[in-house]
Each structure stands twice: as C-alpha cells, then as structure tokens.
Amino acid sequence: MFLHFAAAVMAFAVVTTAPVEAVPALVPAADREVVFTVDGTATYGTLHIPAHRAGQRLRAAMLLPGxxxxxxxxxxxxxxTPNTLAQLADEFGGDRVATLRFDxxxxxxxxxxxxxxxxxELDYPAYVRQARAAYALLRDQPETDPHAMLVVGHSEGAMTALLLGGTVRPRPAGLALLQPQAIRLLDLVALQLKAxxxxxxxxxxxTPEQQTAIEAAVxxxxxxxxxxxxxxTTDLPPSIAQLFEAFQGVSGRFVNSDDAVYPPDTAAALRPGTRVLLTCGTRDPQVPCATTDALTAALRRAHxxxxxxxxxxxxxxxxxxxDHPDAFAPAVLDALDxxxxR
Incomplete structure (x- = not known):
C-alpha cells in the first residue's frame, strides 16, 4: 500500500514540475525604410511588417506601381494622389501579409x-531588373516565408509581375494582376486614343470623316x-501629335522595349498551380475588359x-x-480577400 502511494506521489511530482513552454513575444506592426542597389542605383522603399509572433515567418507581397x-x-x-499601393499595403497588412513597395x-x-x-538610355528591362532586386530583398527578410511570396502589380506593374512570375526564384505562390496592361503598349495606346x-x-x-482620318493617322x-x-503628324490633333513625338524622343527606348512585350506570351513560364487574380473594371477606359481576353486564355493554358x-x-x-471615389471599391476588397x- 505504501509503495503504491509513494509511486503516485512521484508520478504527481513529475507532472507538476514539467517545464512550461514559453509563448513567443508579440512583435508589433512596423514600417521599415529599406534601400537596395541595382545597376548602380540606390532604390528606396517601405517594408511593412504586420504584427506577428517573434520568429514567425509571414507571407509577403511585393507591390508594383502603374x-x-x-x-x-x-x-x-x-x-x-490615389495612394493605390499604400492602400494595398494596408489591406494586405490586415491579412498579416508583409509588403514591400519602392520608388x-x-x-x-x-x-x-x-x-x-x-x-x-532607360528602358523597360531596367524596371524589371529593379523589381527583381526588390523581390530578392523581400525574400531575404527574416520575417518572410520565401515559399509564400506574392507579387501584386497594378496596370503596367501587372505586366512586370507576370514577367517576374516566370523568372524569379523561388517562384511566387501567387500573382495579383490588377487592371493589367494585357496587350502590347502601343496597341493599348491606340485603343485608348480611338475611344x-x-x-x-x-x-x-x-465629323465622322475627321474621325476616320484621325484613326488612320494613329x-x-x-x-x-x-x-x-x-x-x-499632318492629320493628328496637336495633343496626339505631341504624344507620338514624345514616344520618339527621350522616352523612345522605353516605349519600344515595353511595346516588345506581349503579356499573354509570358504566362507560359508560370508554374502550374500558381494562384492568379486578374481584375478588370467595367468603368476602366484605360484597360477595357476585352483587352484581357487573350491573357485570360493564356493563363488557363498555363494551368x-x-x-x-x-x-x-x-x-x-x-x-x-x-460611391467610393477615394478608396477601394467593395468589389475590389472582395477580390483581394x-x-x-490560404
């Protein structure tokens, strides 16, 4: 009897003296100014880290502007000053996703x-290299889960996101293409001008005759x-003539290198199963929904x-x-959610 009682006491002692596992401290949300160098240029950005447990690895999204x-x-x-990317950072932060956005x-x-x-000499590939360097910076942050990276681009930034999606390592888990440039640049410009x-x-x-002449000139x-x-520029209105003159001036190299990219072709390089959101707004004259048809089909073929x-x-x-002239529409928030x- 005594032996059984002693054994019970010893067992109780073992249970009650076991060490209690410490709960990691909560790290508050914070913004960090970051700088990285690419092609000899110091590039400045904002890294937002949402509140998290110490040592926790977070999903992380790179945000690319239009x-x-x-x-x-x-x-x-x-x-x-619509604060498009700043608002995106807030929305993703609320879902505990770290973000990097840069100038x-x-x-x-x-x-x-x-x-x-x-x-x-500044061309579109220089912007892509800059974005690729930013992706590497975000990937290497101590709070980032490198296998849960996202790339989010708006307008032209969405085309850059597509290019990165098939080339960076590790491949991003998801791409958000918000009102994307989904056809060649000059084709999109011509479409906008004709509208x-x-x-x-x-x-x-x-007059209808003037319309026909101007469209042919475009x-x-x-x-x-x-x-x-x-x-x-004979048959072009002055404002359109100035636009095309600018395309052949200082901006010529950028325009031609951007126009050389056909976004649907880039989809084939994406990893099958990559999570992709593509949005188009019915009140968006810059990126009409019809311009995303070919890209949407290419994404399906890429599985x-x-x-x-x-x-x-x-x-x-x-x-x-x-109803929301200064903030994201509810339909946008729903799509982002x-x-x-996961």
Missing part, C-alpha cells in the same frame, strides 16, 4: 539614379514608331490556379467606384 512617374505609394504628386526609376527618393545624365476620338465625334466635336503613327521612322479573372462592376482604373485566402 505606368508613368508613379511612386511607392501609387501616386504622381502633386496632381494625382521606381524617376520617382520619390530614387529618382533617375544612374540614368540621371542619360535618361534616354477618345469616338467620344469627341459623339459629342459633335468631330495607326500610321504606331507603325512608324515600331519601325523607327518619323511620325507624320494556373484561381481566382482567375474577376470583373469588377462600376470600377475604374484606380480601383474606385462612384479571395486572393489572399
């Missing part, structure tokens, strides 16, 4: 960098730019995962609708 001088927050100050060439603290004295010309005709500012101008010939193409009713190019689901 065309033109669009900075890390998705702005072209002072005139255009690409010609914007913010980065500026033109190594191209300051010869901007005419504006048709609207001017509808409002009585042009097509001829696109061909001239691609063949590196001077553009005949990528969902959600796939999501049409956003009433949403414009900046991801707003009439579907994308970040």
């Amino acid at each position: 065309s033109g001088p669009t900075d890390r927050d998705g702005n072209q100050p002072p005139a255009l 690409k060439y010609g914007t913010g603290r980065t500026g033109l960098g190594a191209y300051h004295d010869h901007p005419e 504006q010309i048709a609207e001017a005709t509808r409002q009585g500012q042009l 097509d001829a101008a696109v061909t001239a730019v691609r063949e590196h010939r001077p553009v005949d 990528v995962g969902g959600p796939g193409r999501v049409t956003l009713p009433g949403v414009d190019h900046l991801l707003h609708d009439t 579907r994308f970040v689901e």
